[in-house]
Amino acid sequence: MAVTDQQRLAYIATQAADARVNVELQTEQMTLNLGPQHPATHGTLRLVARLDGEQVIQADVVCGYMHRGYEKLTEVRTYPQITTLINRIDWLSHFANEVPFILAAEQLMEVEAPPRAQYIRTMFFEMARIANVSLFIGEMGVQLGAITPVFFAFRDREYVLNLLEAATGGRFHPNYDRIGGLKDDLPRGWVAECREAMRRVRTYCDQLEDLLMGNEIFETRTRGVGVIPAEVGLTYGLSGANIRASGVDWDLRRDQPSPLVWRELDWRVWTHPDGDSFARYWVRLQEVREATKIVEQCLDGLPAGPIQAKVPRIIKVPAGEAWCCTENPLGEMGYYIVSQGGLGPFRVKIRSASFNNISIVPWLLKGVYVPDIVTILASLYFILGDIDR
Amino acid sequence: MSSVEPGTSETTGTEVESAPTPLDDPYQTVLEVLRTELGAGFVASETQRGELWARVARDSWKKAAEVLRFQLGYDYFSFLSAIDWMPHTWPNPKVVEGEADEEPEPEPEPAPVAGDGWQTGVTGGDTRFQLLARVYSTTRHNGVILKCDLDDEAPQAPTWHEVYPGADWHERETWEMFGIDFAGHPNLINLYLPSGFEGHPLRKDFPLLSREVKPWPGLVDVEGFPAGYGGDDAPEEGS
Numbered sequence: 001m002a003v004t005d006q007q008r009l010a011y012i013a014t015q016a017a018d019a020r021v022n023v024e025l026q027t028e029q030m031t032l033n034l035g036p037q038h039p040a041t042h043g044t045l046r047l048v049a050r051l052d053g054e055q056v057i058q059a060d061v062v063c064g065y066m067h068r069g070y071e072k073l074t075e076v077r078t079y080p081q082i083t084t085l086i087n088r089i090d091w092l093s094h095f096a097n098e099v100p101f102i103l104a105a106e107q108l109m110e111v112e113a114p115p116r117a118q119y120i121r122t123m124f125f126e127m128a129r130i131a132n133v134s135l136f137i138g139e140m141g142v143q144l145g146a147i148t149p150v151f152f153a154f155r156d157r158e159y160v161l162n163l164l165e166a167a168t169g170g171r172f173h174p175n176y177d178r179i180g181g182l183k184d185d186l187p188r189g190w191v192a193e194c195r196e197a198m199r200r201v202r203t204y205c206d207q208l209e210d211l212l213m214g215n216e217i218f219e220t221r222t223r224g225v226g227v228i229p230a231e232v233g234l235t236y237g238l239s240g241a242n243i244r245a246s247g248v249d250w251d252l253r254r255d256q257p258s259p260l261v262w263r264e265l266d267w268r269v270w271t272h273p274d275g276d277s278f279a280r281y282w283v284r285l286q287e288v289r290e291a292t293k294i295v296e297q298c299l300d301g302l303p304a305g306p307i308q309a310k311v312p313r314i315i316k317v318p319a320g321e322a323w324c325c326t327e328n329p330l331g332e333m334g335y336y337i338v339s340q341g342g343l344g345p346f347r348v349k350i351r352s353a354s355f356n357n358i359s360i361v362p363w364l365l366k367g368v369y370v371p372d373i374v375t376i377l378a379s380l381y382f383i384l385g386d387i388d389r
Numbered sequence: 390m391s392s393v394e395p396g397t398s399e400t401t402g403t404e405v406e407s408a409p410t411p412l413d414d415p416y417q418t419v420l421e422v423l424r425t426e427l428g429a430g431f432v433a434s435e436t437q438r439g440e441l442w443a444r445v446a447r448d449s450w451k452k453a454a455e456v457l458r459f460q461l462g463y464d465y466f467s468f469l470s471a472i473d474w475m476p477h478t479w480p481n482p483k484v485v486e487g488e489a490d491e492e493p494e495p496e497p498e499p500a501p502v503a504g505d506g507w508q509t510g511v512t513g514g515d516t517r518f519q520l521l522a523r524v525y526s527t528t529r530h531n532g533v534i535l536k537c538d539l540d541d542e543a544p545q546a547p548t549w550h551e552v553y554p555g556a557d558w559h560e561r562e563t564w565e566m567f568g569i570d571f572a573g574h575p576n577l578i579n580l581y582l583p584s585g586f587e588g589h590p591l592r593k594d595f596p597l598l599s600r601e602v603k604p605w606p607g608l609v610d611v612e613g614f615p616a617g618y619g620g621d622d623a624p625e626e627g628s
Contacts, residue, residue: 064580076597236466237555334468340508355558
């Protein structure tokens, strides 16, 4: 049977169409530059991703846009002056940054703050966690296209920040911790307001759970995305909720002795076996709830007494070396202080959580698709000040 | 609501009390293993306030990491950095003078070795640059701080990159801030500093330029307080 012209033309047309498709699939690698300013980053982080089609072949993190050289600056400041600097490392965990530094200096000086100060420290530490992480659990929605949660976050975070401001005078930079104690005692009426604020924060957590969890878009875009196996995460130095979301049951508040009172209180360490973006979100949400419980128990058990131990007027830290770390909102935050007996430290190594948490990004982004970059970056939750110290 | 079955674990006061960790014991096996594995590469060790410091020779730097991670289960990489033991030269030479007056040397410590009278810290040190790293075990719940003396002229150490991938960035930071070379590191480029930057900012002889340009006003920094401005040794009740 002879082939008609029409059939021949149709055949040629299909061949040509196939050829064109094939040509289009032969994509060249392109380089995508995310940032330095990007909505998924708190600060200025630049991400250079090499793409094949929509898949990331290699991603490089370029940081340093905000590097302030705190490790150098600490060498020309006295110990009380340094708390002002370290407040600004991770600007959302303000008070929590001060605690490990002060504890390390106290270890060297062999002073310990009185019990009331330790309770208030624990409480403020957890309030910094609420202020920090509740922003994350609202803002994670924004990265995926849900605007509402972030408004809830800013509204309810404000209650906590107001309380911090009432007691310390600083909304973002309390500068409240002192070697041997605290700057001030709590103002009148603070305790009752704090209880009310904690109740509100818990309501906020419930609302967020209603809004986001079970939402089909949220679940598809986070579940199974950016899975970090526990062992890999640990060798990269991931800490905090990021590693607990990979099933590692490790929390420095519970697992190491500390002058702060976490070990005397009743709360839980939550882990999640999946290790994906959803797990990281979920663990952080639970941590905010646990933090409200810790604050309430601190209020219940708040002892009377002085808030400042006896320390010399001019702080001189004896020669020696001390390492102290705590479980900050973003993970393990620690200071290695080398003192040679002067008014200021000889060397301070600042171990900040985000630096390690983000160093896994080149490994983690290999092979993911472009839209998932944002989800993964957001779920790792870093603050740029914490990377660029 | 999604169905999530998280693994949880509880912390209560009782749980913590039932397992008190004696501070020195957990390190006994660690020290034994390190000593036997490293042999002469193990220089000194010290336990203070529940932390173990171990100083190793430069040739054993990587071996120490391997032993800690694969034999002893130190699975978590905390940080890696360095210390420059050279006394401050700038901006405040007074700091050094002040120390000489007071002599706050830690007497009970094993003699702080000093190449030319420099004061060094825990487990001592013979050279100007000392590497400093810490690893932690999430099962033992304790950490080990490792130290290692480096060459004065061309400080160099083997990379930890293969043992702890997290050391990658820390070594890049240490490289640019202290000028310490890490042999075998695949990607030793600037992390924080702009690519044309000259000098190593965290070395003690690198001047803090902002202070040179504009002196700090008032009663400043690490300088001693003038006489009569409150005694150093007069303790005062706070609050």
